[in-house]
Amino acid sequence: MNRRFTEFIMKGLMLLSVATIMMVLLYILYIVASKGLRSLSWEMVTSLPTGGYYLGKEGGIANAIAGSLMMIVAATALSLIISLPTALCINFVMRRNGRLARSSRFMFDVLFGIPSIVYGAFGFLLMMWLGVQASLLGGTIAVALLIMPIMVRAIDEVAVLVPSDLTEAVFSLGATRYEMLKVVVRQLRPGIVSATLLAVGRGIGDAATVLFTAGYTDSIPVTPNDPAATLPLAIFFQLSSPVEEVQNRAYAAALILTAMILVISFGVRALVKYSRK
Protein backbone atom coordinates (compact mmCIF):
# COMPACT_ATOMS: atom_id res chain seq x y z
CA MET A 1 0.00 0.00 0.00
CA ASN A 2 2.75 2.39 1.00
CA ARG A 3 4.78 1.62 -2.11
CA ARG A 4 1.77 2.10 -4.30
CA PHE A 5 1.11 5.42 -2.68
CA THR A 6 4.68 6.58 -3.36
CA GLU A 7 4.32 5.48 -6.96
CA PHE A 8 1.10 7.45 -7.23
CA ILE A 9 2.56 10.61 -5.68
CA MET A 10 5.73 10.46 -7.74
CA LYS A 11 3.84 9.93 -10.94
CA GLY A 12 1.73 12.94 -10.06
CA LEU A 13 4.81 15.05 -9.44
CA MET A 14 6.33 13.96 -12.73
CA LEU A 15 3.21 14.79 -14.68
CA LEU A 16 3.07 18.11 -12.89
CA SER A 17 6.65 18.86 -13.97
CA VAL A 18 5.95 17.99 -17.58
CA ALA A 19 2.78 20.06 -17.57
CA THR A 20 4.53 23.01 -15.92
CA ILE A 21 7.31 23.08 -18.50
CA MET A 22 4.79 22.92 -21.30
CA MET A 23 2.68 25.68 -19.73
CA VAL A 24 5.72 27.91 -19.27
CA LEU A 25 6.55 27.62 -22.96
CA LEU A 26 2.98 28.36 -23.98
CA TYR A 27 2.80 31.25 -21.54
CA ILE A 28 5.99 32.80 -22.94
CA LEU A 29 4.75 32.43 -26.51
CA TYR A 30 1.34 33.80 -25.54
CA ILE A 31 2.78 36.88 -23.82
CA VAL A 32 5.19 37.61 -26.66
CA ALA A 33 2.45 37.16 -29.27
CA SER A 34 -0.30 39.09 -27.52
CA LYS A 35 1.92 42.02 -26.54
CA GLY A 36 3.71 42.06 -29.86
CA LEU A 37 0.70 41.82 -32.15
CA ARG A 38 -0.78 44.96 -30.66
CA SER A 39 1.89 47.21 -32.07
CA LEU A 40 3.06 45.10 -34.95
CA SER A 41 2.37 46.74 -38.28
CA TRP A 42 3.57 46.55 -41.82
CA GLU A 43 5.25 49.89 -41.34
CA MET A 44 7.38 48.52 -38.52
CA VAL A 45 8.84 45.83 -40.70
CA THR A 46 9.40 47.89 -43.82
CA SER A 47 10.43 51.39 -42.78
CA LEU A 48 13.46 52.92 -41.15
CA PRO A 49 13.33 54.89 -37.90
CA THR A 50 12.50 58.55 -38.57
CA GLY A 51 13.63 61.60 -36.62
CA GLY A 52 11.24 61.30 -33.71
CA TYR A 53 11.09 57.51 -33.72
CA TYR A 54 12.57 57.11 -30.28
CA LEU A 55 10.00 59.50 -28.89
CA GLY A 56 7.15 57.43 -30.26
CA LYS A 57 6.79 58.96 -33.72
CA GLU A 58 6.63 57.09 -37.00
CA GLY A 59 9.11 54.64 -38.33
CA GLY A 60 10.08 51.02 -38.07
CA ILE A 61 12.90 48.64 -37.40
CA ALA A 62 13.82 47.70 -40.95
CA ASN A 63 17.36 48.78 -40.08
CA ALA A 64 17.62 46.14 -37.37
CA ILE A 65 15.98 43.41 -39.44
CA ALA A 66 18.28 44.09 -42.38
CA GLY A 67 21.32 44.40 -40.13
CA SER A 68 20.57 41.13 -38.37
CA LEU A 69 19.99 39.27 -41.62
CA MET A 70 23.13 40.62 -43.29
CA MET A 71 25.21 39.83 -40.24
CA ILE A 72 23.90 36.31 -39.79
CA VAL A 73 24.35 35.43 -43.45
CA ALA A 74 27.95 36.66 -43.44
CA ALA A 75 28.74 35.09 -40.07
CA THR A 76 27.22 31.75 -41.04
CA ALA A 77 29.16 31.67 -44.30
CA LEU A 78 32.38 32.57 -42.51
CA SER A 79 31.78 30.00 -39.83
CA LEU A 80 30.79 27.27 -42.30
CA ILE A 81 34.10 27.70 -44.15
CA ILE A 82 35.88 26.81 -40.93
CA SER A 83 33.47 24.35 -39.31
CA LEU A 84 32.82 22.02 -42.22
CA PRO A 85 36.49 21.14 -42.87
CA THR A 86 37.02 20.91 -39.11
CA ALA A 87 34.17 18.49 -38.52
CA LEU A 88 35.27 16.38 -41.50
CA CYS A 89 38.86 16.46 -40.28
CA ILE A 90 37.88 15.15 -36.85
CA ASN A 91 35.93 12.29 -38.38
CA PHE A 92 37.73 11.30 -41.55
CA VAL A 93 41.27 12.65 -41.52
CA MET A 94 42.17 11.96 -37.91
CA ARG A 95 42.04 8.37 -36.76
CA ARG A 96 38.45 7.68 -35.75
CA ASN A 97 38.09 7.87 -31.98
CA GLY A 98 41.84 8.32 -31.67
CA ARG A 99 43.26 10.56 -29.00
CA LEU A 100 43.53 13.57 -31.30
CA ALA A 101 39.92 13.28 -32.47
CA ARG A 102 38.68 12.91 -28.92
CA SER A 103 40.61 15.88 -27.61
CA SER A 104 39.41 18.01 -30.55
CA ARG A 105 35.81 17.13 -29.76
CA PHE A 106 36.42 18.01 -26.17
CA MET A 107 37.92 21.35 -27.20
CA PHE A 108 34.84 22.23 -29.23
CA ASP A 109 32.61 21.28 -26.33
CA VAL A 110 34.52 23.74 -24.19
CA LEU A 111 34.45 26.46 -26.86
CA PHE A 112 30.69 25.85 -27.09
CA GLY A 113 30.40 26.55 -23.37
CA ILE A 114 32.16 29.92 -23.45
CA PRO A 115 29.51 32.58 -22.86
CA SER A 116 28.63 35.00 -25.62
CA ILE A 117 29.66 38.01 -23.56
CA VAL A 118 33.23 36.68 -23.50
CA TYR A 119 33.16 36.27 -27.29
CA GLY A 120 31.80 39.79 -27.50
CA ALA A 121 34.54 41.23 -25.31
CA PHE A 122 37.20 39.24 -27.12
CA GLY A 123 35.82 40.29 -30.50
CA PHE A 124 35.96 43.90 -29.37
CA LEU A 125 39.61 43.58 -28.33
CA LEU A 126 40.38 41.88 -31.63
CA MET A 127 38.74 44.74 -33.50
CA MET A 128 40.66 47.37 -31.60
CA TRP A 129 43.85 45.53 -32.37
CA LEU A 130 42.96 45.34 -36.08
CA GLY A 131 41.82 48.95 -36.07
CA VAL A 132 38.21 48.12 -36.97
CA GLN A 133 35.39 50.27 -35.61
CA ALA A 134 32.17 48.80 -34.24
CA SER A 135 30.67 47.69 -37.52
CA LEU A 136 28.92 45.04 -39.55
CA LEU A 137 32.31 43.39 -40.03
CA GLY A 138 33.12 43.40 -36.31
CA GLY A 139 29.74 41.96 -35.38
CA THR A 140 30.09 39.34 -38.10
CA ILE A 141 33.42 38.17 -36.71
CA ALA A 142 32.11 37.95 -33.15
CA VAL A 143 28.96 36.06 -34.19
CA ALA A 144 31.04 33.73 -36.38
CA LEU A 145 33.21 32.92 -33.35
CA LEU A 146 30.10 32.21 -31.30
CA ILE A 147 28.42 29.88 -33.78
CA MET A 148 31.54 28.08 -35.05
CA PRO A 149 31.63 25.51 -32.22
CA ILE A 150 27.85 25.00 -32.52
CA MET A 151 28.22 24.11 -36.19
CA VAL A 152 31.22 21.85 -35.64
CA ARG A 153 29.38 19.90 -32.97
CA ALA A 154 26.20 19.61 -35.01
CA ILE A 155 27.99 18.45 -38.17
CA ASP A 156 30.13 16.10 -36.11
CA GLU A 157 26.99 14.51 -34.69
CA VAL A 158 25.88 13.35 -38.15
CA ALA A 159 29.39 12.69 -39.45
CA VAL A 160 29.92 10.12 -36.69
CA LEU A 161 27.06 8.12 -38.17
CA VAL A 162 28.65 7.70 -41.58
CA PRO A 163 29.50 3.99 -41.71
CA SER A 164 33.17 3.19 -42.27
CA ASP A 165 32.00 0.77 -44.98
CA LEU A 166 31.19 3.77 -47.12
CA THR A 167 34.60 5.39 -46.77
CA GLU A 168 36.33 2.05 -47.28
CA ALA A 169 34.30 1.36 -50.41
CA VAL A 170 35.31 4.73 -51.84
CA PHE A 171 38.95 4.14 -50.97
CA SER A 172 38.89 0.69 -52.55
CA LEU A 173 37.88 2.32 -55.83
CA GLY A 174 41.21 4.13 -55.74
CA ALA A 175 39.98 7.50 -54.53
CA THR A 176 42.14 9.86 -52.51
CA ARG A 177 40.98 11.16 -49.16
CA TYR A 178 39.90 14.44 -50.73
CA GLU A 179 37.74 12.58 -53.26
CA MET A 180 36.31 10.42 -50.50
CA LEU A 181 35.31 13.56 -48.60
CA LYS A 182 33.36 14.81 -51.60
CA VAL A 183 31.28 11.65 -51.45
CA VAL A 184 30.84 12.00 -47.71
CA VAL A 185 29.74 15.63 -47.97
CA ARG A 186 27.04 14.63 -50.43
CA GLN A 187 25.87 12.05 -47.90
CA LEU A 188 25.93 14.60 -45.10
CA ARG A 189 24.12 17.39 -46.92
CA PRO A 190 20.88 17.38 -44.88
CA GLY A 191 22.91 17.27 -41.67
CA ILE A 192 25.01 20.22 -42.78
CA VAL A 193 21.92 22.22 -43.65
CA SER A 194 20.28 21.58 -40.31
CA ALA A 195 23.53 22.39 -38.47
CA THR A 196 23.64 25.66 -40.36
CA LEU A 197 20.04 26.50 -39.49
CA LEU A 198 20.71 25.67 -35.85
CA ALA A 199 23.65 28.06 -35.84
CA VAL A 200 21.59 30.75 -37.60
CA GLY A 201 18.92 30.47 -34.92
CA ARG A 202 21.45 30.84 -32.14
CA GLY A 203 23.45 33.58 -33.80
CA ILE A 204 20.58 35.82 -34.81
CA GLY A 205 19.13 35.95 -31.31
CA ASP A 206 22.26 36.68 -29.37
CA ALA A 207 22.66 40.18 -28.02
CA ALA A 208 25.78 39.99 -25.89
CA THR A 209 28.12 39.28 -28.82
CA VAL A 210 26.99 42.24 -30.89
CA LEU A 211 26.63 44.67 -28.01
CA PHE A 212 30.11 46.13 -28.41
CA THR A 213 31.10 44.82 -31.79
CA ALA A 214 28.34 45.88 -34.18
CA GLY A 215 27.38 49.31 -32.94
CA TYR A 216 23.91 50.66 -33.66
CA THR A 217 22.56 52.88 -36.39
CA ASP A 218 19.29 54.04 -37.87
CA SER A 219 20.24 53.24 -41.44
CA ILE A 220 20.89 50.01 -43.28
CA PRO A 221 24.63 49.30 -43.52
CA VAL A 222 26.06 49.61 -47.02
CA THR A 223 29.68 48.62 -46.54
CA PRO A 224 31.14 46.16 -44.01
CA ASN A 225 32.67 49.09 -42.13
CA ASP A 226 29.33 50.74 -41.37
CA PRO A 227 27.81 50.15 -37.97
CA ALA A 228 24.83 47.81 -38.07
CA ALA A 229 21.68 47.64 -35.97
CA THR A 230 20.54 44.19 -34.88
CA LEU A 231 17.18 42.88 -33.72
CA PRO A 232 18.19 41.74 -30.21
CA LEU A 233 19.73 45.12 -29.51
CA ALA A 234 16.74 46.90 -31.02
CA ILE A 235 14.57 45.05 -28.51
CA PHE A 236 16.93 45.72 -25.65
CA PHE A 237 17.34 49.45 -26.29
CA GLN A 238 13.70 50.14 -27.02
CA LEU A 239 12.59 48.31 -23.91
CA SER A 240 14.72 50.56 -21.73
CA SER A 241 13.07 53.67 -23.19
CA PRO A 242 10.68 55.53 -20.89
CA VAL A 243 8.25 56.21 -23.77
CA GLU A 244 5.46 53.67 -23.83
CA GLU A 245 5.07 53.50 -27.62
CA VAL A 246 8.75 52.76 -27.99
CA GLN A 247 8.45 49.99 -25.41
CA ASN A 248 5.52 48.55 -27.32
CA ARG A 249 7.68 48.42 -30.40
CA ALA A 250 10.21 46.41 -28.41
CA TYR A 251 7.46 43.81 -27.88
CA ALA A 252 6.67 43.81 -31.58
CA ALA A 253 10.37 43.41 -32.38
CA ALA A 254 10.56 40.53 -29.91
CA LEU A 255 7.63 38.90 -31.72
CA ILE A 256 9.39 39.31 -35.08
CA LEU A 257 12.60 37.78 -33.73
CA THR A 258 10.74 34.90 -32.05
CA ALA A 259 8.76 34.20 -35.21
CA MET A 260 11.96 34.07 -37.25
CA ILE A 261 13.48 31.61 -34.82
CA LEU A 262 10.37 29.44 -34.65
CA VAL A 263 10.37 29.18 -38.43
CA ILE A 264 14.05 28.19 -38.41
CA SER A 265 13.53 25.70 -35.61
CA PHE A 266 10.63 23.97 -37.34
CA GLY A 267 12.65 24.01 -40.53
CA VAL A 268 15.38 22.03 -38.79
CA ARG A 269 12.87 19.51 -37.44
CA ALA A 270 11.19 19.02 -40.78
CA LEU A 271 14.57 18.59 -42.45
CA VAL A 272 15.79 16.04 -39.95
CA LYS A 273 12.58 14.08 -40.38
CA TYR A 274 12.75 14.31 -44.16
CA SER A 275 16.36 13.18 -44.34
CA ARG A 276 15.68 10.13 -42.15
CA LYS A 277 13.20 8.76 -44.69
Place this chain on the structure above:
Amino acid sequence: MKLSRRIKDLTATRLMMLTTMSAFALMIIIGVVLAVKSEQILSGHSLWSLLGSSVWKPMKGEFGFLAFIAGTLAVTALAIVLALPPALMASIWLSEYANSRIRSLFAPVIDLLAGIPPVVYGVWGTLTLVPLISETLAPCFVDFSTGYSLLAGGIVLAIMVIPLMMGLFGELFASIPRDLREASLALGATRWETARRVVVRKALPGIVATVVLAISRAFGETIAVMMVCGNVADMPGSLFNPVYPLPALIANNYGEMMSLPDYESALMLAALILFVIIIAFNVISHAILHRLKQRIA
Protein backbone atom coordinates in the same frame (compact mmCIF):
# COMPACT_ATOMS: atom_id res chain seq x y z
CA MET B 1 47.09 13.59 -63.49
CA LYS B 2 48.18 11.39 -60.68
CA LEU B 3 50.40 14.08 -59.23
CA SER B 4 47.70 16.74 -59.31
CA ARG B 5 45.32 14.42 -57.48
CA ARG B 6 47.91 13.88 -54.80
CA ILE B 7 48.63 17.58 -54.47
CA LYS B 8 44.93 18.31 -54.15
CA ASP B 9 44.59 15.63 -51.52
CA LEU B 10 47.57 16.85 -49.53
CA THR B 11 46.58 20.52 -49.56
CA ALA B 12 43.00 19.68 -48.64
CA THR B 13 43.90 17.52 -45.68
CA ARG B 14 46.59 19.95 -44.49
CA LEU B 15 44.12 22.84 -44.64
CA MET B 16 41.60 20.83 -42.69
CA MET B 17 44.14 20.07 -40.00
CA LEU B 18 44.93 23.76 -39.91
CA THR B 19 41.31 24.82 -39.33
CA THR B 20 40.96 22.23 -36.59
CA MET B 21 44.14 23.33 -34.87
CA SER B 22 43.12 26.98 -35.14
CA ALA B 23 40.30 26.18 -32.75
CA PHE B 24 42.83 25.06 -30.17
CA ALA B 25 44.72 28.26 -30.87
CA LEU B 26 41.56 30.36 -30.52
CA MET B 27 40.97 29.02 -27.04
CA ILE B 28 44.50 29.85 -25.93
CA ILE B 29 44.44 33.24 -27.63
CA ILE B 30 41.21 34.25 -25.86
CA GLY B 31 42.72 33.29 -22.52
CA VAL B 32 46.03 35.06 -23.18
CA VAL B 33 44.43 38.24 -24.53
CA LEU B 34 42.11 38.52 -21.53
CA ALA B 35 45.00 37.84 -19.15
CA VAL B 36 47.23 40.45 -20.78
CA LYS B 37 44.44 43.00 -20.66
CA SER B 38 43.71 42.39 -17.00
CA GLU B 39 47.38 42.62 -16.05
CA GLN B 40 47.14 46.34 -15.47
CA ILE B 41 44.55 46.09 -12.73
CA LEU B 42 46.36 43.16 -11.15
CA SER B 43 49.62 45.08 -11.00
CA GLY B 44 47.99 47.89 -9.00
CA HIS B 45 45.83 45.76 -6.71
CA SER B 46 46.31 42.30 -5.30
CA LEU B 47 43.94 39.64 -6.58
CA TRP B 48 42.60 39.02 -3.08
CA SER B 49 41.83 42.65 -2.45
CA LEU B 50 39.92 42.72 -5.74
CA LEU B 51 37.97 39.55 -5.07
CA GLY B 52 37.46 40.17 -1.37
CA SER B 53 36.13 43.71 -1.42
CA SER B 54 32.62 44.75 -2.33
CA VAL B 55 33.39 48.44 -2.85
CA TRP B 56 32.97 49.30 -6.54
CA LYS B 57 33.95 52.91 -7.21
CA PRO B 58 35.80 52.96 -10.51
CA MET B 59 36.17 56.75 -10.45
CA LYS B 60 38.08 56.53 -7.18
CA GLY B 61 40.10 53.55 -8.31
CA GLU B 62 38.33 51.02 -6.10
CA PHE B 63 37.42 47.79 -7.81
CA GLY B 64 35.86 45.23 -5.48
CA PHE B 65 34.34 42.28 -7.29
CA LEU B 66 32.82 40.55 -4.29
CA ALA B 67 29.27 41.84 -4.78
CA PHE B 68 29.29 40.85 -8.44
CA ILE B 69 30.69 37.41 -7.77
CA ALA B 70 28.17 36.89 -4.98
CA GLY B 71 25.41 38.11 -7.29
CA THR B 72 26.43 35.66 -10.01
CA LEU B 73 26.61 32.80 -7.53
CA ALA B 74 23.24 33.66 -6.01
CA VAL B 75 21.42 33.86 -9.34
CA THR B 76 23.07 30.68 -10.59
CA ALA B 77 22.35 28.72 -7.42
CA LEU B 78 18.72 29.83 -7.39
CA ALA B 79 18.33 28.91 -11.05
CA ILE B 80 19.73 25.42 -10.55
CA VAL B 81 17.63 24.79 -7.43
CA LEU B 82 14.51 25.83 -9.33
CA ALA B 83 15.34 24.01 -12.56
CA LEU B 84 16.73 20.68 -11.40
CA PRO B 85 13.66 19.08 -9.78
CA PRO B 86 11.20 19.71 -12.63
CA ALA B 87 13.79 18.93 -15.31
CA LEU B 88 14.75 15.67 -13.64
CA MET B 89 11.19 14.59 -12.90
CA ALA B 90 9.98 15.44 -16.39
CA SER B 91 12.92 13.60 -17.96
CA ILE B 92 12.26 10.51 -15.85
CA TRP B 93 8.63 10.55 -16.87
CA LEU B 94 9.48 10.95 -20.54
CA SER B 95 12.03 8.15 -20.51
CA GLU B 96 10.38 5.67 -18.11
CA TYR B 97 6.65 6.22 -18.43
CA ALA B 98 5.82 7.93 -21.70
CA ASN B 99 5.64 6.05 -24.97
CA SER B 100 7.64 7.11 -27.97
CA ARG B 101 4.79 9.08 -29.50
CA ILE B 102 4.43 11.33 -26.48
CA ARG B 103 8.20 11.68 -26.36
CA SER B 104 8.31 12.88 -29.93
CA LEU B 105 5.43 15.25 -29.20
CA PHE B 106 7.37 16.74 -26.33
CA ALA B 107 10.65 17.09 -28.22
CA PRO B 108 9.66 20.34 -29.96
CA VAL B 109 8.80 21.86 -26.57
CA ILE B 110 12.41 21.43 -25.47
CA ASP B 111 13.70 22.62 -28.84
CA LEU B 112 11.60 25.75 -28.72
CA LEU B 113 12.54 26.56 -25.14
CA ALA B 114 16.18 26.17 -26.15
CA GLY B 115 15.66 28.26 -29.26
CA ILE B 116 13.94 31.31 -27.78
CA PRO B 117 16.62 34.01 -27.69
CA PRO B 118 17.80 35.34 -24.32
CA VAL B 119 16.55 38.84 -25.04
CA VAL B 120 13.01 37.50 -25.50
CA TYR B 121 13.24 35.72 -22.15
CA GLY B 122 14.27 39.08 -20.75
CA VAL B 123 11.25 40.78 -22.31
CA TRP B 124 8.96 38.09 -20.94
CA GLY B 125 10.52 38.43 -17.50
CA THR B 126 10.01 42.18 -17.37
CA LEU B 127 6.42 41.81 -18.58
CA THR B 128 5.32 39.06 -16.23
CA LEU B 129 7.74 38.21 -13.43
CA VAL B 130 8.76 41.73 -12.44
CA PRO B 131 5.21 43.04 -11.85
CA LEU B 132 4.21 39.74 -10.24
CA ILE B 133 7.05 40.00 -7.76
CA SER B 134 6.68 43.68 -6.95
CA GLU B 135 2.89 43.69 -6.68
CA THR B 136 1.97 40.26 -5.37
CA LEU B 137 4.88 38.30 -3.94
CA ALA B 138 7.14 40.89 -2.36
CA PRO B 139 4.50 42.69 -0.24
CA CYS B 140 3.94 39.43 1.64
CA PHE B 141 7.54 39.34 2.82
CA VAL B 142 9.26 42.71 2.56
CA ASP B 143 8.26 46.38 2.62
CA PHE B 144 9.21 47.24 -0.90
CA SER B 145 10.69 45.69 -4.01
CA THR B 146 10.83 47.02 -7.54
CA GLY B 147 10.47 43.46 -8.80
CA TYR B 148 13.82 43.65 -10.55
CA SER B 149 15.38 41.14 -8.24
CA LEU B 150 17.42 38.04 -7.57
CA LEU B 151 14.20 36.03 -7.71
CA ALA B 152 13.25 37.30 -11.18
CA GLY B 153 16.76 36.61 -12.49
CA GLY B 154 16.76 33.13 -10.96
CA ILE B 155 13.40 32.17 -12.46
CA VAL B 156 14.30 33.40 -15.96
CA LEU B 157 17.63 31.61 -15.79
CA ALA B 158 15.99 28.42 -14.51
CA ILE B 159 13.66 28.34 -17.51
CA MET B 160 16.66 28.86 -19.78
CA VAL B 161 18.69 25.95 -18.39
CA ILE B 162 15.77 23.48 -18.27
CA PRO B 163 16.02 22.55 -21.98
CA LEU B 164 19.79 22.05 -21.66
CA MET B 165 19.28 19.75 -18.68
CA MET B 166 16.42 17.83 -20.25
CA GLY B 167 18.30 17.26 -23.48
CA LEU B 168 21.24 15.72 -21.65
CA PHE B 169 19.10 13.78 -19.16
CA GLY B 170 17.14 12.29 -22.04
CA GLU B 171 20.32 11.05 -23.73
CA LEU B 172 21.64 9.78 -20.44
CA PHE B 173 18.56 7.75 -19.51
CA ALA B 174 18.29 6.35 -23.02
CA SER B 175 21.83 4.98 -22.70
CA ILE B 176 20.98 2.89 -19.62
CA PRO B 177 20.50 -0.71 -20.81
CA ARG B 178 16.96 -2.02 -20.95
CA ASP B 179 17.94 -5.27 -19.23
CA LEU B 180 18.68 -3.49 -15.98
CA ARG B 181 15.18 -2.03 -15.87
CA GLU B 182 13.57 -5.31 -16.75
CA ALA B 183 15.56 -7.14 -14.09
CA SER B 184 14.38 -4.65 -11.50
CA LEU B 185 10.75 -4.80 -12.61
CA ALA B 186 10.88 -8.60 -12.64
CA LEU B 187 11.96 -8.54 -8.99
CA GLY B 188 8.72 -6.77 -8.19
CA ALA B 189 9.92 -3.18 -8.01
CA THR B 190 7.47 -0.51 -9.07
CA ARG B 191 8.30 1.74 -11.96
CA TRP B 192 9.24 4.60 -9.68
CA GLU B 193 11.48 2.32 -7.62
CA THR B 194 13.13 1.14 -10.81
CA ALA B 195 13.60 4.70 -12.00
CA ARG B 196 15.06 5.84 -8.69
CA ARG B 197 17.17 2.86 -7.65
CA VAL B 198 18.33 1.67 -11.06
CA VAL B 199 18.10 4.34 -13.74
CA VAL B 200 18.89 7.44 -11.68
CA ARG B 201 21.54 5.67 -9.64
CA LYS B 202 23.26 4.34 -12.72
CA ALA B 203 23.09 7.75 -14.37
CA LEU B 204 24.12 9.67 -11.26
CA PRO B 205 27.60 10.74 -12.43
CA GLY B 206 26.00 11.93 -15.66
CA ILE B 207 23.37 13.87 -13.73
CA VAL B 208 26.12 15.56 -11.73
CA ALA B 209 28.00 16.38 -14.93
CA THR B 210 24.85 17.83 -16.47
CA VAL B 211 24.26 20.03 -13.46
CA VAL B 212 27.85 21.26 -13.63
CA LEU B 213 27.36 22.08 -17.29
CA ALA B 214 24.10 23.88 -16.53
CA ILE B 215 25.87 25.89 -13.82
CA SER B 216 28.51 27.00 -16.29
CA ARG B 217 25.82 27.99 -18.78
CA ALA B 218 23.91 29.94 -16.16
CA PHE B 219 27.11 31.64 -15.04
CA GLY B 220 27.72 33.29 -18.37
CA GLU B 221 24.16 34.21 -19.33
CA THR B 222 24.07 37.94 -19.83
CA ILE B 223 21.20 39.78 -21.43
CA ALA B 224 18.21 37.91 -20.05
CA VAL B 225 19.42 38.12 -16.46
CA MET B 226 20.57 41.69 -16.82
CA MET B 227 17.10 42.78 -17.95
CA VAL B 228 15.34 41.52 -14.83
CA CYS B 229 17.84 41.43 -11.97
CA GLY B 230 18.06 45.14 -11.15
CA ASN B 231 21.81 45.68 -11.53
CA VAL B 232 22.60 47.21 -8.14
CA ALA B 233 26.06 46.41 -6.84
CA ASP B 234 25.08 45.31 -3.32
CA MET B 235 25.65 41.99 -1.67
CA PRO B 236 22.54 39.88 -2.29
CA GLY B 237 20.43 40.15 0.86
CA SER B 238 17.06 38.61 0.07
CA LEU B 239 15.26 37.13 -2.89
CA PHE B 240 13.59 40.46 -3.49
CA ASN B 241 16.74 42.56 -3.56
CA PRO B 242 18.43 43.45 -6.83
CA VAL B 243 21.72 41.78 -7.71
CA TYR B 244 24.45 42.56 -10.22
CA PRO B 245 26.07 39.51 -11.86
CA LEU B 246 29.48 39.64 -13.54
CA PRO B 247 28.31 39.33 -17.17
CA ALA B 248 25.88 42.21 -16.63
CA LEU B 249 28.73 44.29 -15.24
CA ILE B 250 30.72 43.78 -18.42
CA ALA B 251 27.75 44.38 -20.70
CA ASN B 252 26.57 47.54 -18.94
CA ASN B 253 29.90 49.29 -18.74
CA TYR B 254 31.92 48.16 -21.67
CA GLY B 255 32.65 50.85 -24.21
CA GLU B 256 31.99 53.67 -21.76
CA MET B 257 35.15 53.14 -19.77
CA MET B 258 37.70 53.88 -22.43
CA SER B 259 38.99 56.98 -20.65
CA LEU B 260 39.95 54.99 -17.56
CA PRO B 261 42.54 52.30 -18.35
CA ASP B 262 42.11 50.72 -14.93
CA TYR B 263 38.37 50.44 -15.48
CA GLU B 264 38.77 48.67 -18.81
CA SER B 265 41.32 46.36 -17.28
CA ALA B 266 38.97 45.57 -14.40
CA LEU B 267 36.20 44.60 -16.82
CA MET B 268 38.64 42.38 -18.71
CA LEU B 269 39.49 40.75 -15.42
CA ALA B 270 35.78 40.09 -14.95
CA ALA B 271 35.69 38.43 -18.38
CA LEU B 272 38.80 36.44 -17.49
CA ILE B 273 37.20 35.23 -14.24
CA LEU B 274 34.14 34.08 -16.20
CA PHE B 275 36.33 32.41 -18.82
CA VAL B 276 38.44 30.50 -16.29
CA ILE B 277 35.52 29.38 -14.12
CA ILE B 278 33.51 28.22 -17.11
CA ILE B 279 36.40 26.30 -18.64
CA ALA B 280 37.09 24.61 -15.31
CA PHE B 281 33.43 23.60 -14.95
CA ASN B 282 33.27 22.37 -18.53
CA VAL B 283 36.40 20.29 -18.11
CA ILE B 284 35.06 18.67 -14.94
CA SER B 285 31.69 17.96 -16.48
CA HIS B 286 33.04 16.50 -19.71
CA ALA B 287 35.57 14.38 -17.87
CA ILE B 288 32.73 12.78 -15.89
CA LEU B 289 30.47 12.35 -18.93
CA HIS B 290 33.26 10.92 -21.00
CA ARG B 291 34.20 8.34 -18.41
CA LEU B 292 30.56 7.39 -18.03
CA LYS B 293 30.12 6.92 -21.75
CA GLN B 294 33.10 4.59 -21.88
CA ARG B 295 31.86 2.58 -18.92
CA ILE B 296 28.42 2.04 -20.40
CA ALA B 297 29.66 1.30 -23.92
